[in-house]
Amino acid sequence: MSDEYSLQPYALTELPEIQARVDRLERQLRRQRLARQEAERISERATRELYDKQQGLVLLETVATAANEATGIEPAIATSLEAIRAHASWRLGHLWLRDRADEMVSTDVWAGDTDRHAPFCEASRGLRFGPGVGLPGRVLKDGRAVWMSDPAGLMSLPRDDAMRAAQLRTALCFPLLAGPDVVGALEFFADSVLEPDLELLALMSQAGTQLGRVVERQRAAEALVHQATHDALTGLPNRVLILDLLKRSLARQSRADGERTAVFFVDLDGFKAINDTLGHAAGDRLLSEVAARLSRVIRCEDTLGRLGGDEFVIVCEALTDEYPVVMIADRLGVSLREPFTLDGEQFLVSASIGIALADGSEEPGALIEQADAAMYRSKELGRARYEFFSDALRERIAHRLELESALRHAIARGELRLHYQPEVDLHTGAIVGVEALLRWQRPEALVTPGEFIGLAEDTGLIVPIGTWVLTEALRQLAAWENDAAIATSPWMSVNLSVRQLSDPELIPRVTAALEHRCADPARLLLEVTESVVLDDAEAGLSVLTALRCLGTEIGIDDFGTGYASLSYLRRFPASVVKVDRSFIAELGNDHRARAIVEAIVTMSRSLGLKIVAEGIETAQQLRIVRELGFDIGQGYLFARPGSAADIGRLLGNATAFGSLLGPVARDETESAHSRAALAR
Template sequence: MAWRSAKRSTAENARSGEAGRDLAWAVVGCVAAVVLAVLTGLGATVTDALKHSPVDLSAVIGLVLVLPLAAAVIARRRYRDANAVRDELDRLALHDPLTALPNRRFLNERFEQIIRRSQRAGGRVAVFVLDLDRLKNVNEAHGREAGDQLIVAVTTRLAQLVGEASTVVRYGGGEFVVICPDTTGGPSAERLAATMIEGLEAPFSMGHDRVRLAANIGIAIAEENCSQPDDLIRDARSALNKAKQGPGGYAMFDRSIAQRVTPSTTERRLREALERGQFRLHYQPVVSLQTQRMVKVEALIRWEDPERGLVSPGEFIPALEETGLIVPVGTWVLEEACRQAKRWQETYADRAPLAVTLNVSTRQLAQYDFPDVLTRALTVTQVDPSLICLEITEGALMHDVEAAWTMLRTAKTRGVALALDDFGTGFSSLSFLRKFSMDILKIDKSFVDGLGHSREDTTIVEHLIGMARGLGMVTVAEGVETADQVKYLRSLDCHMAQGFYYCKPQPAEVIDQIMGEPTTTGWRPEQVPATNGAHPSPATIGIDAPW
């Protein structure tokens, strides 16, 4: 990229210099012609000759004067046009062609200037790295043009949310960088982040459709000696990974997350993690809303790095996808989840069995031998297939509908259940639910967040639950964080819920503690501290039938 920029800059300078030289030579030519005529007496000779010629003397003199002047005017215009072209190319080089926002090069060139100006004013610069999910779904369902229109709409709304004092930079795809030059520090930066998330998660209109995006933000505050954007954006990205794992959608960078997985070492370290058994599964309880008892768990992968401790999934799962390691790691997750489900089934034979759901990625579904991998995991562990549920996102199904349908139809014949995640956030139709014979419909957190506050969100959740009930599907609400959300979901007859209100993902040993409680008392939420929102009141969470 750098050599292209240098080549273009060289060409622009060459054109500008050429036009400037043309103008200079035209002026020099005019002066030289006049001086030469005076010194050699050529003017008098020509004048005397023309007196005895039929040619009009005044016309010749006019022509002699006009030609150099015309050449000078043309050269001047060429010089001006070349400068205009250069200015326009400079502008395009510093701005995103789709949104007209400043781009990464602009940020690199102007960042130090922004920092210095803010410091002189007594403020601190906050950098926000903002990532929007689900843009890919729009491109796949409606085409690239519709996706571009949505990005432009996002740009307009984001600029309104942050105000004129801040600079919005499109960093690429669905990633934006916002530079706020006059923040007073962490609290004010967090308030702005919350404002951005709330504004961007409101629906966007696209023709007859309404699109909802999920926004996550990482925040970093510039130190006094900061002069380059790379380190600050890297810190904000680390905070972004942290934000994707917790409630609220944003996180502030601090030194506790300063250790990072660099691109140059990611693949090697992830391969070592798989070979050395550094991956772990944590399990998040899924609770019956009617009995307030745990009915199943969702298996979620974690990386226990000997040097860094527990690494956020947001830091390594994208790398697994990019490198293709998601396939062998996904196989390990499947086998480990089956082993754990079998272990619980045998250990607590006097209880209702605890079902386990696990996520299946797009790349796993694309593997021709996925049914064989599933069959082998079920056979080796001897787990009851009805205790295993494969969770697939709406986007994974839309990637290749026919291939996904073939794989999942085969999986159903093995006796496992199927859950559809993120339904309603993309553009799949109700025919998807019929075609894929889904057993469980998971309601996305973006809809649950608005229960009791947004009439639109409440209506959407109500219709999703009613639709699922009509199709004989179980409904599970994700991302439940407050008692009010639980109340609304119960009033709408939603079957189950999971989220930080009940419990964050826990190691299998903690789930064992819950399973070991007497059935008359069940698991009391205070045994596992919640991270946000109130605990369920004296209600206890025990064990019920899985589906």
């Protein structure tokens, strides 16, 4: 049957059926074709997604590599900026960084065809946007990417004219994030209208985090460098940075003919007093205010730095004449003229300024030392002024160096001597004590204490010298005690400097010196100035207390010149107060001096302290100090300091100066009382 059919042509009746079969086959073919196309589409979509993902990974890898290898913010981001721009086929890419003022600042880091878009780049130069302003400002405010395109979106932007002129029609800006903080932003521009691309935005968010870390890391590194080169209190460059700046400036000066570098050394006058009186916090506020005032009067090309304490330095570079130096020096002085208000009170602060001009051969450190030396000269000449480092000053420094060298050998060469000045009981006229005073007899001349005591303090030579003084004074005391011609030997006053008090060996040295001469500690009066307790009250007081425990007497020298309040007296383990000679000198002329001295006397009496008037030179001064109730006097009126032999002769006379005292004196009871108080 089938064979029959197969051999026969189609019957006409079968045609519709065949047609239906053809139609069906065509429909099947169409379906197959559509199915194939659908399969192709699915496959294409998967291929495209895979490709995009891979490209995204490649991009992130590029960004990560740049981030890890870069040595600075801008190089790291420049590489990534171009990679991102190329990835997304944008025309231009640009970096913005957030600054300390929390504004977005335009950088010079661009990617893309900057030649073609030069006017737009130029329009972006130097721009800074606060939160909410412009693309970067919006990103800063919201911490999110902003995508804008023509025409409506871009109209409101600060640079919209420049964008239109550059035919840029879509802008994308996304944040560089360090944690939640926006540390910068990247902006990109395209010249066609593009719809927001979510995949791209997701990618940018990852890149933004990577690059944000770069910024953060770099900022941390910069902060470390800043810390190491700047003063924490004022934010000014510190010694390290100033020296570096000077080094470069001096190197430049040696190349540029006719240009000079000047260094100002500015030291405040009386800063210590304010710091001591109001405390360190107020002192710090004062220093900050001074730094602000000084920085306002220097030129913008000058550099102000702080070396520490109340020492400031100003470096002026590339000077062609000295006029700006004088102008700046004058303005610095004027800037401090207005009083400073601290804790509601007003204070006047001046500065002593030293100026050194480089001649091209100096080391940076030496130049600062010269300015420092000139500053010291200003202080010597009365403070609140400026001095140039000069040849004369150079000679003074050379002299000082020579003196220092000689002083080091003075003890060994036997050049030091002690002179003694009597301390006289104002009731009996008897010499009750002598003050040991140091003299330096060099082969060529006698050097005055004013010339070398400061030097000895500065160099630390005061410690061995002080030990020698103590030993020699106790030797002399023992000699007088054994002198049959001297009925009652005096006590011995010996000055101790601040430097000696901070010598950890002081107590053993004093103990050893006393034991060596079998001296009665009560015959030794150690005199210190008020400043001893001002520098470091607790440490100073504890050393004095230890000395007192050895049995020695403690006296306060030059009282009234420092800044100790009377209340300090209470804590001082002292038995004697010596009122400074400047008050005694003024007693006859200045009723205020008298009032101050009266207060000191009253206070001292109430504390059971013996009170000594220094520097009595006239009969009138003697009369007044006796009226005020001083116990003991010292001064040229009685005797100038003299050698042990000279003073020994005076000591043989029990009432050596009785004739000077006249009828007011001779109160033996009072005198006995005062001696007992001292021996306590």
